[in-house]
Amino acid sequence: MFxxxxxxxxxxxxxxxxxxxxxxxxxxxxxxxxxxxxPPFSLSVGDGSYAPAAQNILRVNFHALGYRxxxxxxxxxxxxxxxxxxxxxxxxxxxxxxxxxxxxxFSRMRHxxxxxxxxxxxxxxxxxxxxxxxxxxxxxxxxLLVTTIWLITRGDGAGESNMRYPLGLGSIVALAxxxxxxxxxxxxxxxxxxxxxxxxxxxxxxxxIKKTLFFALPVILLISGWCGFNYFNSGxxxxxxxxxxxxxxxxxxxxxxxxxxxxxxxxxxxRSRQQTNDDFSRSPTGVYDGALPEMERQTGxxxxxxxxxxxxxxxxxxxHHPLLCLRRAELGWIMFWGEPSSEEVEWVQGGNTRLVEFVxxxxxxxxxxxxxAFLVLALLSVLSVLLRLKIFTKVEYLIFTxxxxxxxxxxxxxxxxxxxxxxxxxxxxxxxxxTRGWLWITASSSRGHGVISR
Numbered sequence: 335m336f337x338x339x340x341x342x343x344x345x346x347x348x349x350x351x352x353x354x355x356x357x358x359x360x361x362x363x364x365x366x367x368x369x370x371x372x373p374p375f376s377l378s379v380g381d382g383s384y385a386p387a388a389q390n391i392l393r394v395n396f397h398a399l400g401y402r403x404x405x406x407x408x409x410x411x412x413x414x415x416x417x418x419x420x421x422x423x424x425x426x427x428x429x430x431x432x433x434x435x436x437x438x439x440f441s442r443m444r445h446x447x448x449x450x451x452x453x454x455x456x457x458x459x460x461x462x463x464x465x466x467x468x469x470x471x472x473x474x475x476x477x478l479l480v481t482t483i484w485l486i487t488r489g490d491g492a493g494e495s496n497m498r499y500p501l502g503l504g505s506i507v508a509l510a511x512x513x514x515x516x517x518x519x520x521x522x523x524x525x526x527x528x529x530x531x532x533x534x535x536x537x538x539x540x541x542x543i544k545k546t547l548f549f550a551l552p553v554i555l556l557i558s559g560w561c562g563f564n565y566f567n568s569g570x571x572x573x574x575x576x577x578x579x580x581x582x583x584x585x586x587x588x589x590x591x592x593x594x595x596x597x598x599x600x601x602x603x604x605r606s607r608q609q610t611n612d613d614f615s616r617s618p619t620g621v622y623d624g625a626l627p628e629m630e631r632q633t634g635x636x637x638x639x640x641x642x643x644x645x646x647x648x649x650x651x652x653x654h655h656p657l658l659c660l661r662r663a664e665l666g667w668i669m670f671w672g673e674p675s676s677e678e679v680e681w682v683q684g685g686n687t688r689l690v691e692f693v694x695x696x697x698x699x700x701x702x703x704x705x706x707a708f709l710v711l712a713l714l715s716v717l718s719v720l721l722r723l724k725i726f727t728k729v730e731y732l733i734f735t736x737x738x739x740x741x742x743x744x745x746x747x748x749x750x751x752x753x754x755x756x757x758x759x760x761x762x763x764x765x766x767x768x769t770r771g772w773l774w775i776t777a778s779s780s781r782g783h784g785v786i787s788r
Contacts, residue, residue: 349437352446356436356453360429363458364466368421371463384469388415400564400575400638405513406471417469424466424473431477432457434484435765441487443772452768456761460697465757471514475758478510479517479736482524483762486729497548500528504549508556515573516755519743520736521553527732568638575637578644579622583749584666585651586621588658596647599640602628619750652746659746666745669752671709672702705756708763711770712738730770733762 383402388410390398399407413419436453443449465472482503489499503524511518528549529542536542557573565571582589582603589607592600606624629640652659712734718725726734737759744755 348446349440352440352450352453353433353436355450356433356457357429359454360432360457361425364425364428364463367463368467384410384471385415396563397567400567402576403512403515403573404560405509406474409474410469420469421467427473427477428462428466429457431480431761434480435761438484438487439765439769442769445772448768448772452765455764455768459701459760459764461701461757462760465754470754472754472757475510475514475517476761478506478513479758480761482506482510483729483733483765486527486732497544500545500549501552503528505552505556508553511553511557511573512560514758515577516740516744516747517758518557518573519739521557523732523735523739525549527728527735568636570638570642575641578641578646578648580748581648581652582622582644583619584662584747585648585659586749587662588651588655589647591655592647592651596643596650598632599625599629599643599647602632662749663742663745666749666752667741669750670741670744670756672705672753672756701760704767705763708737708767711766726770730766733766737763 384407387399387402387404387407390396391404391407391411392415409423410420413423432453435456436449439452440446440449462473462476485499485502485506489496489502507517507521507524511521525546529537529545531537537546561571561573564573564575568575586603586607589600589603602625603621605628607621610620610624626637626640629635629643630637633640633643635643715726715731715734717723719731737756740755740759741752744752748755
């Protein structure tokens with residue numbers, strides 16, 4: 335990484351020194367996290383299906399793939415399924431992402447100490463550190479999303495002849511979608527940022543046509559190629575054959591309303607829910623696991639085929655009971671923005687609080703407040719667009735749109751793990767809030783109290 339556009343070698347030297355501090359503090363912070371918190375080094379943490387997918391890749395058994403998108407299992411395979419190697423790799427990705435945030439901030443503000451604070455804040459986010467220790471996609475997805483914004487700040491407006499920018503952006507966006515399927519919903523958001531759709535005549539300009547082609551090429555090749563691979567494997571042209579399971583978590587409270595043509599799936603689901611004593615307040619993963627053997631036995635179909643039938647059942651319920659769907663989506667949307675867990679709302683008994691527990695409680699509180707402040711700014715950005723006020727930058731509008739759209743899309747397609755889906759956006763949320771705070775502070779200082787020293 336480098337600081338682009340700096341006229342003085344002294345500024346480049348400052349950038350290098352501050353970047354080194356971010357690197358060292360990020361590494362030390364993760365070591366302290368390991369020593370104090372001691373999260374487990376287990377491949378069973380999180381969703382265990384990633385490890386079997388990586389094992390199938392190592393065994394060159396591609397016929398068993400399809401339930402998970404391929405990029406994260408490839409990372410696990412490259413790490414040899416070694417939990418410590420996975421943690422080191424994901425920690426490196428987290429430090430690299432914080433360095434890119436620092437680079438973006440330093441390039442924009444040219445203020446070393448405050449940019450250094452950007453790097454610290456993004457590098458040591460508690461939930462990001464937690465997911466770097468887990469076998470889950472959040473760390474890699476976070477790195478890819480931050481890379482897109484870093485690339486945009488480097489390449490946007492580089493000229494019509496520079497097609498490496500849309501090609502690179504399309505490639506990284508496609509990889510993000512093949513790391514976490516939710517991120518596929520961001521493809522049109524990035525495209526609308528790259529090629530503005532208004533006025534419509536601009537789309538037909540030669541430069542915009544070239545940008546469209548170079549952006550779409552890797553997206554189509556990678557995502558459609560993977561969907562085609564799944565079609566030959568399972569008969570379904572889809573990024574993941576497990577979509578039906580995830581959508582069933584959305585319609586779980588009103589599965590009993592399904593018509594008789596879904597009787598086998600409906601009744602097996604209801605019996606499994608009764609046996610597992612599951613409720614409607616969390617993701618019904620246990621219900622699916624309990625119902626699957628009976629569904630396979632009664633239908634004579636494979637898990638992929640059963641998931642496809644469950645997808646049809648869930649879509650039927652959502653389309654025929656829209657108010658119930660909206661109610662469930664409302665709860666999922668609230669969870670995306672950080673509904674506290676049961677452990678977080680419990681009162682700590684006096685005299686029994688360890689330092690780590692106290693710091694973790696404070697950090698979780700700050701994370702929720704930061705997300706709340708970001709949501710207020712995002713809603714303010716919607717008003718500024720409607721009123722045609724130029725308050726925010728293009729990149730800020732992009733980040734607001736990304737997070738809001740992902741929160742809505744997740745609310746309608748899954749339930750129970752929605753808070754986890756916000757984790758890959760944490761660094762971008764913190765960056766946006768700190769940038770906006772810096773700009774407002776410096777603007778006020780320049781009007782009444784003198785410009786803050788840079």
